[in-house]
Amino acid sequence: MRILEGEGVTRYFGGLAAVSDVSFHVERGEVAGLIGPNGAGKTTLFNLISASLAPNSGTIKFKGVNITGRKPHQICHMGVARTFQTVKIFANMPVIDNVRLGAFFGTSSGMSAAEASREAAELLEFVGLQAVSAIPARDLTLANQKKLEVARALATKPELLLLDELMAGLNQTEVAQAMQMIRQIHDRGITIVMIEHVMTAIMKACDRIIVLHHGKKIAEGTPQEIASSETVINVYLGEQSYAGG
Amino acid sequence: MNIKRVISRGLFSLGLPLLILILLATLPFYAPGYTAILLSSIFMYVVLTVSWVIFSGSTGYISLAPAAFFGVGIYSSALFGNELPLGIVIGIGGIASACLALLVGALTLRLKGIYFAIFTFGLVMLIAHLLLFWEINITGTRGRFVVLVDYNTIYYVMLAIMVVTLLTSFLIRRSKFGSALQSIGENEEAAVHIGINVTMFKVIAFAISAVFTGAVGAIMATRWTYIDPFIAFNPLYSFMPVLMAIFGGMGRLYGPVIGAAIFSYLEEFLITKFPYYYMLIFGIILLVAILYLPDGLVGLVQKLRRRITGGKYANTGR
Numbered sequence: 001m002r003i004l005e006g007e008g009v010t011r012y013f014g015g016l017a018a019v020s021d022v023s024f025h026v027e028r029g030e031v032a033g034l035i036g037p038n039g040a041g042k043t044t045l046f047n048l049i050s051a052s053l054a055p056n057s058g059t060i061k062f063k064g065v066n067i068t069g070r071k072p073h074q075i076c077h078m079g080v081a082r083t084f085q086t087v088k089i090f091a092n093m094p095v096i097d098n099v100r101l102g103a104f105f106g107t108s109s110g111m112s113a114a115e116a117s118r119e120a121a122e123l124l125e126f127v128g129l130q131a132v133s134a135i136p137a138r139d140l141t142l143a144n145q146k147k148l149e150v151a152r153a154l155a156t157k158p159e160l161l162l163l164d165e166l167m168a169g170l171n172q173t174e175v176a177q178a179m180q181m182i183r184q185i186h187d188r189g190i191t192i193v194m195i196e197h198v199m200t201a202i203m204k205a206c207d208r209i210i211v212l213h214h215g216k217k218i219a220e221g222t223p224q225e226i227a228s229s230e231t232v233i234n235v236y237l238g239e240q241s242y243a244g245g
Numbered sequence: 246m247n248i249k250r251v252i253s254r255g256l257f258s259l260g261l262p263l264l265i266l267i268l269l270a271t272l273p274f275y276a277p278g279y280t281a282i283l284l285s286s287i288f289m290y291v292v293l294t295v296s297w298v299i300f301s302g303s304t305g306y307i308s309l310a311p312a313a314f315f316g317v318g319i320y321s322s323a324l325f326g327n328e329l330p331l332g333i334v335i336g337i338g339g340i341a342s343a344c345l346a347l348l349v350g351a352l353t354l355r356l357k358g359i360y361f362a363i364f365t366f367g368l369v370m371l372i373a374h375l376l377l378f379w380e381i382n383i384t385g386t387r388g389r390f391v392v393l394v395d396y397n398t399i400y401y402v403m404l405a406i407m408v409v410t411l412l413t414s415f416l417i418r419r420s421k422f423g424s425a426l427q428s429i430g431e432n433e434e435a436a437v438h439i440g441i442n443v444t445m446f447k448v449i450a451f452a453i454s455a456v457f458t459g460a461v462g463a464i465m466a467t468r469w470t471y472i473d474p475f476i477a478f479n480p481l482y483s484f485m486p487v488l489m490a491i492f493g494g495m496g497r498l499y500g501p502v503i504g505a506a507i508f509s510y511l512e513e514f515l516i517t518k519f520p521y522y523y524m525l526i527f528g529i530i531l532l533v534a535i536l537y538l539p540d541g542l543v544g545l546v547q548k549l550r551r552r553i554t555g556g557k558y559a560n561t562g563r
Contacts (some may be wrong), residue, residue: 050438052434052438071437071442072437072438073437073438073440073441073442073443076437076438076439076440077440081438081439082438084434084435088432088434088435089431089432089435090427090428090431090432090435090436091431091432092431093424093427093428093431097424100424101424101425101428101436101439101441102439102440104421104424104425105421105425105439105440105441106439106440107440108440113421152435152439153439155439156439156440
């Protein structure tokens with residue numbers, strides 16, 4: 001069953017088509033990867049799905065319901081959560097309050113204070129931040145701030161989680177931890193779409209990969225298919241040509 | 246943490262405000278008349294500042310609209326003061342201001358940063374000039390007389406409005422609503438993506454802050470007896486709350502309160518003692534405060550406390 005479906009999604013910035021006539025889908029329960037060179041329109045596509053931006057044309061459906069034109073907080077209530085490429089945390093609030101706010105406001109039914117606190121504590125333990133729950137979020141390392149964003153997103157009880165470059169700026173050990181975290185989130189039954197530049201990570205984690213280039217979808221398939229696809233290799237490494245002669 | 250300390254802190258935070266309230270409530274019986282007049286001015290500034298902080302302090306949207314809400318309150322008093330009882334007039338002032346805030350908020354709270362500040366300031370000017378146009382061309386007057394109310398009544402009404410404002414601010418700070426506003430100030434984009442209806446929250450907070458500003462305008466007008474559009478919509482009442490809040494510090498509830506109290510007392514003192522140099526001295530004090538007290542008096546108090554306890558309880562957050 002398709003949890004997310006986009007048809008002819010297009011978004012212009014001035015005269016530039018950041019995302020141009022992209023049709024895509026995400027199956028329930030899978031980990032989908034979204035890759036492409038810088039400026040390919042990956043984050044723009046995330047912004048369109050989470051309703052930060054409205055598409056100029058095309059429709060996006062979540063669980064079969066057309067969600068184009070809805071407000072970002074409504075999208076969140078429906079069950080789509082996201083993290084950001086550059087971390088956006090509530091820097092001057094304690095770590096636990098960041099997550100508690102997600103629990104408070106993330107679901108349409110709402111939650112009592114005690115429930116939200118319990119939920120927040122549990123999620124902090126899940127991402128491994130229970131020891132620092134009382135300190136202001138600005139004092140965390142980048143890796144921990146990214147974990148905090150994930151915990152806050154999970155607090156809104158999503159069915160679909162959009163991860164925007166979770167591993168950018170992390171070292172080897174932290175990347176391994178993030179990989180494990182993604183697996184655990186997936187085990188909770190949450191569908192994941194991730195934008196990533198760390199190729200080893202995306203090849204290992206994803207069931208299916210979508211490739212964007214200059215705002216257009218140029219390829220789609222399993223990691224093996226993508227790794228051996230000629231178009232994708234051309235986009236990343238340049239076309240093969242004969243030097244000299 | 247030891248229990249004695251917790252109890253003594255509890256007594257302090259509940260007992261002290263209660264003691265001050267009792268002192269203030271009985272004050273007109275033994276203090277000279279001038280004290281009550283001075284204090285009702287101070288109460289007015291406390292209300293203006295605390296209600297400004299309810300919206301702008303948490304969301305980070307710098308509003309220069311207080312003078313507009315204050316003026317709407319003043320005109321409610323001028324228009325209905327003769328026919329209706331004082332309590333209802335104050336209610337009208339508050340509600341009319343809140344309606345204006347809802348309208349303006351819904352239209353403009355998508356503006357960010359400096360644009361919002363400039364727009365709200367423009368609103369004050371716009372209303373003042375529209376009103377002047379109306380008064381001159383339609384009603385054929387320039388100013389209006391406001392019904393007189395005796396000083397003790399003004400004092401008690403001001404005190405009551407201040408207590409309600411402080412209680413509201415206190416409750417908002419501890420509520421879900423308050424933390425949502427806080428999160429908007431921290432990072433609005435993140436707030437909206439964790440399901441917070443930021444537009445609604447901002448507009449409601451804006452309206453709440455306008456209620457108190459309008460109410461206090463309605464009662465203050467009765468002390469001035471004569472008003473015209475430029476007296477009522479004086480931009481000074483937009484800037485004073487901002488300055489007082491910065492001076493006091495916005496981190497704690499008592500910050501804007503003592504900021505407003507000290508600042509308005511200082512203004513009164515300087516005006517009477519140094520009528521020619523008062524603006525100059527005022528400006529210098531403000532500059533020094535901004536340069537050396539970036540977190541206001543609250544920051545200073547916290548720094549001192551940290552030094553006294555030897556850093557033992559430093560940086561515990563709240």
